[in-house]
Amino acid sequence: MAISVVMPALEMAQETGKLLAWRKKEGESVRKGEPLLEIETDKAVVEVEAPGDGLLAGVSAEVGAVIPVGETIAWLVAPGEKPPAKARTAVSARRAMGGAAQTAVGAQATVAAKTAVARIAPQISPKARRRAKELRIDIALVPGTGPDGVITAEDVQKFADAKAGAGAVAAQATASGVEPPSPVARLMAERTTQSWTNVPHFFLVREADAGELIAAQRRLGEEAKKSQKSAPTITDLLIALLARALARHPRMNASWAGESIRSNTEVNISVAIAVKDGVVSAVIPKADTLKIAEISALRRELTERARAGRLRPADITGGTFTLSNLGMYQVDAFSAIITPPQAAVLAVGAISERVVAVEGRPVVRPMMTMTLSSDHRVVDGARAAEFLNDLAEAVREPMKLP
Amino acid sequence: MPEMAVRELTFAHAVREALAEEMRRDSRVCIFGEDVAEAGTPFKVLSGLVEEFGRERVLDTPISEAGFTGMGVGAAMTGLRPVVDIMFGDFLTLTMDQLVNQAAKVHYMSGGTWKVPMVLRTTLGATRRSAAQHSQSLHAWLSHVPGLKVAMPSTPYDAKGLLKTAIRDDNPVVFFEDKMMYKLKGPVPEQEYTIPFGVADMKREGEDITIVATSSMVQVALGAAECLEKIGVSAEVIDPRTTWPLDEKTLVESAKKTSRAIVVDEGYGRYGVTGEIASVIAEGAFYSLDAPVKRMGAMHVPIPFSPPLEDVTVPTEQTVFEAARAMCGKG
Numbered sequence: 001m002a003i004s005v006v007m008p009a010l011e012m013a014q015e016t017g018k019l020l021a022w023r024k025k026e027g028e029s030v031r032k033g034e035p036l037l038e039i040e041t042d043k044a045v046v047e048v049e050a051p052g053d054g055l056l057a058g059v060s061a062e063v064g065a066v067i068p069v070g071e072t073i074a075w076l077v078a079p080g081e082k083p084p085a086k087a088r089t090a091v092s093a094r095r096a097m098g099g100a101a102q103t104a105v106g107a108q109a110t111v112a113a114k115t116a117v118a119r120i121a122p123q124i125s126p127k128a129r130r131r132a133k134e135l136r137i138d139i140a141l142v143p144g145t146g147p148d149g150v151i152t153a154e155d156v157q158k159f160a161d162a163k164a165g166a167g168a169v170a171a172q173a174t175a176s177g178v179e180p181p182s183p184v185a186r187l188m189a190e191r192t193t194q195s196w197t198n199v200p201h202f203f204l205v206r207e208a209d210a211g212e213l214i215a216a217q218r219r220l221g222e223e224a225k226k227s228q229k230s231a232p233t234i235t236d237l238l239i240a241l242l243a244r245a246l247a248r249h250p251r252m253n254a255s256w257a258g259e260s261i262r263s264n265t266e267v268n269i270s271v272a273i274a275v276k277d278g279v280v281s282a283v284i285p286k287a288d289t290l291k292i293a294e295i296s297a298l299r300r301e302l303t304e305r306a307r308a309g310r311l312r313p314a315d316i317t318g319g320t321f322t323l324s325n326l327g328m329y330q331v332d333a334f335s336a337i338i339t340p341p342q343a344a345v346l347a348v349g350a351i352s353e354r355v356v357a358v359e360g361r362p363v364v365r366p367m368m369t370m371t372l373s374s375d376h377r378v379v380d381g382a383r384a385a386e387f388l389n390d391l392a393e394a395v396r397e398p399m400k401l402p
Numbered sequence: 403m404p405e406m407a408v409r410e411l412t413f414a415h416a417v418r419e420a421l422a423e424e425m426r427r428d429s430r431v432c433i434f435g436e437d438v439a440e441a442g443t444p445f446k447v448l449s450g451l452v453e454e455f456g457r458e459r460v461l462d463t464p465i466s467e468a469g470f471t472g473m474g475v476g477a478a479m480t481g482l483r484p485v486v487d488i489m490f491g492d493f494l495t496l497t498m499d500q501l502v503n504q505a506a507k508v509h510y511m512s513g514g515t516w517k518v519p520m521v522l523r524t525t526l527g528a529t530r531r532s533a534a535q536h537s538q539s540l541h542a543w544l545s546h547v548p549g550l551k552v553a554m555p556s557t558p559y560d561a562k563g564l565l566k567t568a569i570r571d572d573n574p575v576v577f578f579e580d581k582m583m584y585k586l587k588g589p590v591p592e593q594e595y596t597i598p599f600g601v602a603d604m605k606r607e608g609e610d611i612t613i614v615a616t617s618s619m620v621q622v623a624l625g626a627a628e629c630l631e632k633i634g635v636s637a638e639v640i641d642p643r644t645t646w647p648l649d650e651k652t653l654v655e656s657a658k659k660t661s662r663a664i665v666v667d668e669g670y671g672r673y674g675v676t677g678e679i680a681s682v683i684a685e686g687a688f689y690s691l692d693a694p695v696k697r698m699g700a701m702h703v704p705i706p707f708s709p710p711l712e713d714v715t716v717p718t719e720q721t722v723f724e725a726a727r728a729m730c731g732k733g
Contacts, residue, residue, distance in 0.1 A: 127691050146731050147693070
């Protein structure tokens, strides 16, 4: 039986995905799990695996097209079989979350489906929604000017016109040395602007003594060496400590769901990874239950894939909290921008020797500054402080880590 | 041939002319009601009819709405085509059994053997300082009942054309006239014409918003549309003319064209005509709407006698203008 290939929904607010490339030609044989196409989502450029075995047929989406999630864009058929005459029309984005994501993404998608209870939908008129679909416009990007900020059909039209105009401008600009941003860079620009303008951030800063953390890394590194594995990094240890602290503070692991707070059953840590032209976040799922060695191996694999531009949908979905470590760049401290609908992000600076007072005496200790950015709609200062305090204590005594 | 100037009649005159013409055309047409003969009704709508057609056909009744409405139903069943006059729409309460359980049901329950070709003319509308028992607009009640047709003219032209259709209809028709509109003048051609039921009329063409208005509210909507034009909003005014049968197609098409709709009716907003029409538009034009359909009707209060209070209980040019402006995002 023919298997449909659909535009997967990888994010709760995702309405559309852009098709960047087909990895297989029409008529070519495909095995389940093989990279089939490359799409650009709200977050990153990802590879989508084939949902089954078969010959690629009935390809109805061209490279560059922006396609509503859940829409069938091709079929995998048995030799001699014809693809169904008419591709099923798009199911609603909300329904596509469960169905489409499961078909295309597999096991990891269940994480996305579970946490996708409510999506943050902008207020939009029925006409505007229809027009946006017709014009293939992501409504999350359209500013609303109607009463109470509702997106009207006129807003959608203006956005479409501006986009068309911008395309022309961009084409002209290239000649004069101004280049349009790469997909990753453009997404980064859009998403950070959206978060920074919509999410009420507040920041808590905490210094932690990293002496024992370094000792633990050394100990675990030696153990890894014995079993001929790569040594875990400070980031790996922080992922483990952070995930365990989040399990004790579920509110920090919750999400803002438009008008309510949604708690997440799993602790999935998004790790910010610098790539050539921007930053992407890869997810370590259920990090609170993983051993350091497992976290380390997974994080390494994700980093390699991210830098090679080979992240898969499952690699970027379902994160509930983000860790961003710029320690390797010798940054002392910084504040990070939250990735909605996550409620917080932890920004970690370099571990450096500083003079601190210990029992009334100045001593030199390796210190590390952690800055917690939180969404004030989900957590308040006191709650966030309790979490950060707990985390700082865990950093000070990491020896219990498995 | 030089173009003939169309003559202008008042709303009351147009109603009277329709009655007179139908009474001349069909000897079965007769009038019952309080003060319909020499007095010509308190609104002087029927002046002169008793003189032409005599007391046999223009019959003053006792103050007993239930009684003479029942008499109308019986007369209609047995061969006449009576036009029953209920002075104030508020008194419809007294006629309800005759209208709802008898007139509306007889044709159906007799398997088509009996017909009730009766017209019940009555009034609606506030702002006449007539207090709570003489100012209501209760047409929604009758529009709710299968077996009754409900006409609500908004101009002298429509009044004449619709009333002639009502009299010729073999079904019971309730005919609502806005008591504040009797002196309104408008073009009414000399030549014979009728207006079919269930055909809405575009009173003004526009692009940005549809204002569906009935009876008394049509003039209000047209006034609001003129104000809207000054701020660059082009309003279309649609008058359904009959609430049943209802021209759903025209309503939906106009809303699809403009993407926005306000429904204005002088009846109570709660469970009223506005709700029904708004629902028709929402169902038919949903994917073309840029805003929720707005309803504007009388406040959910007894109509006050106090003039300053009475004036704010019903939609006005100003309130319709404000609502339309907000809906179009013009402040």
